[in-house]
Amino acid sequence: MKPIIEIKDVSFAYSKQQDVLKNxxxxxxxxxxxxxLGHNGSGKSTxxxxxxxxxxxxxxxxxxxxxxxxxxxxxxIRKKIGIVFQNPDNQFVGVTVRDDIAFGLENxxxxxxxxxxxxxxxxxKVDMFEYLxxxxxxxxxxxxxxVAIAGILAMKTDVIIFDESTSMLDPKGRKKxxxxxxxxxxxxxxxxxxTHDMKEAVSSDRVVVLKHGEIxxxxxxxxxxxxxxxxxxxxxxxxxxxxxLHYMDSxxxxxxxxxxxxxxxxxxx
Amino acid sequence: MGIKFERxxxxxxxxxxxxxxxxxxxxxxxxxxxEFIxxIGETGSGKSTxxxxxxxLLLPTExxxxxxxxxxxxxTKKNKKIKLNPIRKKVGLVFQFPEYQLFEETVLKDxxxxxxxxxxxxxxxxxxxxxxxxxxxxxxxxLSRSPFNLSGGxxxxVSIAGILAMEPDVLIxxxxxxxxxxxxxxxxxxxxxxxxxxxxxTVIIITHDMNTVYEYAQRALVMREGVLVYDGDPLQLFxxxxxxxxxxxxxxxxxxxxxxxxxxxxxxxxxxxxxxxLFTEIKEVLK
Numbered sequence: 001m002k003p004i005i006e007i008k009d010v011s012f013a014y015s016k017q018q019d020v021l022k023n024x025x026x027x028x029x030x031x032x033x034x035x036x037l038g039h040n041g042s043g044k045s046t047x048x049x050x051x052x053x054x055x056x057x058x059x060x061x062x063x064x065x066x067x068x069x070x071x072x073x074x075x076x077i078r079k080k081i082g083i084v085f086q087n088p089d090n091q092f093v094g095v096t097v098r099d100d101i102a103f104g105l106e107n108x109x110x111x112x113x114x115x116x117x118x119x120x121x122x123x124x125k126v127d128m129f130e131y132l133x134x135x136x137x138x139x140x141x142x143x144x145x146x147v148a149i150a151g152i153l154a155m156k157t158d159v160i161i162f163d164e165s166t167s168m169l170d171p172k173g174r175k176k177x178x179x180x181x182x183x184x185x186x187x188x189x190x191x192x193x194x195t196h197d198m199k200e201a202v203s204s205d206r207v208v209v210l211k212h213g214e215i216x217x218x219x220x221x222x223x224x225x226x227x228x229x230x231x232x233x234x235x236x237x238x239x240x241x242x243x244x245l246h247y248m249d250s251x252x253x254x255x256x257x258x259x260x261x262x263x264x265x266x267x268x269x
Numbered sequence: 270m271g272i273k274f275e276r277x278x279x280x281x282x283x284x285x286x287x288x289x290x291x292x293x294x295x296x297x298x299x300x301x302x303x304e305f306i307x308x309i310g311e312t313g314s315g316k317s318t319x320x321x322x323x324x325x326l327l328l329p330t331e332x333x334x335x336x337x338x339x340x341x342x343x344x345t346k347k348n349k350k351i352k353l354n355p356i357r358k359k360v361g362l363v364f365q366f367p368e369y370q371l372f373e374e375t376v377l378k379d380x381x382x383x384x385x386x387x388x389x390x391x392x393x394x395x396x397x398x399x400x401x402x403x404x405x406x407x408x409x410x411x412l413s414r415s416p417f418n419l420s421g422g423x424x425x426x427v428s429i430a431g432i433l434a435m436e437p438d439v440l441i442x443x444x445x446x447x448x449x450x451x452x453x454x455x456x457x458x459x460x461x462x463x464x465x466x467x468x469x470x471t472v473i474i475i476t477h478d479m480n481t482v483y484e485y486a487q488r489a490l491v492m493r494e495g496v497l498v499y500d501g502d503p504l505q506l507f508x509x510x511x512x513x514x515x516x517x518x519x520x521x522x523x524x525x526x527x528x529x530x531x532x533x534x535x536x537x538x539x540x541x542x543x544x545x546x547l548f549t550e551i552k553e554v555l556k
Contacts, residue, residue: 170311251552
């Protein structure tokens with residue numbers, strides 16, 4: 001495996017305030033699915049904005065696919081990393097779904113014929129082909145997020161960051177986005193999800209827990225999922241079956257097959 | 270009776286000049302005190318339109334409402350004698366991004382803005398601000414701070430304190446916990462529950478979180494395509510067969526307790542409605 005993102009000793013502060021991120025070190029492999037968890041204000045979203053060059057690190061370096069992120073390389077790097085933000089209403093730039101997906105492609109100066117081909121292909125992929133001529137106000141929040149994903153897919157980026165992209169959606173919208181994350185990761189896209197929702201962490205390979213701008217822990221998702229101490233330190237809670245499992249253990253309630261069932265059902269969300 | 274809807278519909282004109290029905294033929298009664306209600310439904314199902322009628326921000330295009338004794342229908346707008354301001358004092362509405370509405374230099378000024386606007390004296394408004402900042406789980410030291418240096422959760426609490434300082438009978442919150450971390454969300458839900466319990470207010474929460482509905486609400490309202498399709502007990506709601514068609518998820522506690530009952534020799538005497546209740550029940554059952 002080859003690293004797609006290398007973050008070395010990165011710190012960041014907004015103007016003269018105290019550091020929002022402190023000495024962050026993280027290497028993400030090509031094709032990996034990483035979840036970044038943390039309390040409100042832990043620096044999760046700041047980290048994602050640094051990765052796409054919307055913010056500039058105070059110290060440290062970020063490499064994407066071997067290229068160091070700086071003012072000269074930022075536009076090339078944005079061809080490699082796409083981001084889906086939290087609020088579906090703040091990222092719809094086109095007049096119609098078609099225009100919205102075309103926007104990124106126009107920036108890349110893709111020839112017209114190929115552009116049409118890509119718009120058709122990737123709108124079908126997120127089940128929004130039928131909606132190409134619709135305006136944003138005719139779409140639900142979940143549909144807008146799917147259009148945002150199609151726009152990124154059409155640009156064929158290696159990495160997609162989902163920055164709390166499901167937190168404002170209804171259950172159906174959330175489930176659908178989660179399905180696309182899984183599917184894209186299976187097809188080789190590197191996925192970074194930033195979330196409070198432990199259900200999103202279940203499918204990922206590794207989980208990073210941030211607390212007050214520092215990495216508290218990096219581990220496999222199966223280890224973090226049951227790590228009550230780490231999660232609670234960052235205002236997070238265990239998935240319900242695992243909380244019950246923990247309760248049974250600490251109260252000496254014995255029932256091995258129930259415990260096995262709880263563990264299995266927590267992985268099956 | 271606080272809020273009563275009789276066959277209320279609201280139609281708006283789209284940019285294509287066609288009329289769209291946002292909510293249709295709604296019948297609904299809500300008490301002026303003591304209720305804890307959650308309002309759920311897909312994006313675009315009419316939830317926000319519905320609650321904006323409850324404090325007369327929107328007026329029906331068909332049907333009529335009685336809001337704290339005042340009858341309102343499509344002719345109300347033309348009648349200059351009808352004052353809607355008293356209704357907005359009775360029914361406090363906290364929008365989805367209340368933090369965008371903070372604008373004063375200090376938290377205190379922000380909280381007293383609303384009550385002063387409704388004719389409350391400065392002295393009385395400050396007294397209320399001191400009380401309400403505690404109710405929402407912050408302390409007096411926040412009053413002198415700038416609202417812009419607060420965290421997302423703190424901003425939400427400040428804006429809720431501002432609405433509470435107007436002393437509404439009914440408090441409506443549009444997705445108050447979306448985007449908050451789990452502990453911040455739980456703490457805020459406890460605040461709403463406290464307001465309901467100790468001040469005997471009616472609290473209405475719009476949410477996509479079925480766990481909130483199941484663990485807190487006495488009554489659930491479900492909107493679907495502009496129609497009120499359910500008004501009743503949350504437990505019965507999630508036991509209904511057509512719940513899948515409404516795109517609602519089964520709450521975690523209900524899903525897990527049902528799965529355990531099916532798989533193991535476990536029967537719950539009463540369905541647990543909180544994590545704590547579930548855990549202690551399991552401990553009892555397995556003894």
